[in-house]
Amino acid sequence: MRLNGFERLVVNNPVRAWLQHHFETPRLLEMGGRCDGELALEIGGGQGEGARVIQQRFGASEVVSVDLDLAMSQRARQRCGETPGLHFIQADCTALPLPSHSVGALFDFGVIHHVPQWQDAVVELDRIARPGARLYAMEVYRALICHPLWRRVLEHPQHNRFSHDEFIEAWQQQGWQLLGQQTLTQGMGWAVLEKPR
Ligand SMILES: C[S@@+](CC[C@H](N)C(=O)[O-])C[C@H]1O[C@@H](n2cnc3c(N)ncnc32)[C@H](O)[C@@H]1O
Structure with missing residues (x-):
């Protein structure tokens, strides 16, 4: 699902980039370590800062960053120029x-x-992941998405949403093992999981 105008403003700005570098990346690195030399896939890459983080801070050799919204992929390409190893x-x-x-x-x-049928994304990501691959995730949960205040300003699918535990369970059902997790209230959290070798 594409972002509404308000959420577009929330993600397309330098504050969001700063948060990715200084708030989210340290947590994910602590839980899962770097992925030096790996081919990495970023989903919903937005303005492209995540791809930079994955290359510079996690050490991936190539980053494929996909976004459903063509305008987002174009913006990311413009922001990151022709940086070798980054593909939008x-x-x-x-x-x-x-x-x-x-x-x-x-x-x-x-x-x-x-993603309306978010479980389909888990199955698809499991398909392209090699044995031993890691998932680094920051997610937003039902408690926040379906909160009346947030529903007024942000636009998300309202049915079939998930909690932190349900998100992790969906990966565990595919055989993935939890390496680390952290929550910030019931509405937001981080997790790193690994596919069995
Ligand atoms: C909340 S924004 C996050 C952007 C960026 N990852 C960040 O942290 O700033 C969600 C992004 O996911 C994209 N998106 C939504 N549904 C998607 C899908 N099914 N496949 C790929 N990208 C999707 C949106 O276009 C948007 O750029």
Whole structure:
């Protein structure tokens, strides 16, 4: 689901980039470590800062950053220029143009809660992940998405949303193992999981 005008402003600005670098990245690195030399996939890459973080801070050699919204992919490409190793393409995270078992690190900076049938995204990401791949995720949960105040300003699917535990369970059902987790109230959290080798 594409962002409404307000959320577009929330994610397309320097404050969001600062938060990704200084608030989210340290947590995810502490839980899951770096992914040096890996091919990484970022879903819902937005303005492109996540791809920079994945290359510079996590050490991925190549980053494929997909976004459902063509305008977002174009903005990311403009912001990041022709940085070698960063690739921005328009694609849906439930139908990725990547071969099975090809990716060593998956990044979800607040995207899966935008997918109406979010369980399909989990199955698709599991398909393209190689054995031993890691998922680094920051997610937003039912408690926040379905809160009357947030519903007034942000636009998200309201049915079939998930809690932190339900998000982790969906990955565990695919066989993934939890390496670390942290929540910030019931509305937001981080998790790193690993696909069995
Ligand atoms: C909340 S924004 C997060 C953007 C960026 N990851 C960040 O942290 O700033 C969610 C992004 O996911 C994209 N998106 C929504 N549904 C998607 C889908 N099914 N597949 C790929 N991207 C999707 C939106 O266009 C938007 O850019």
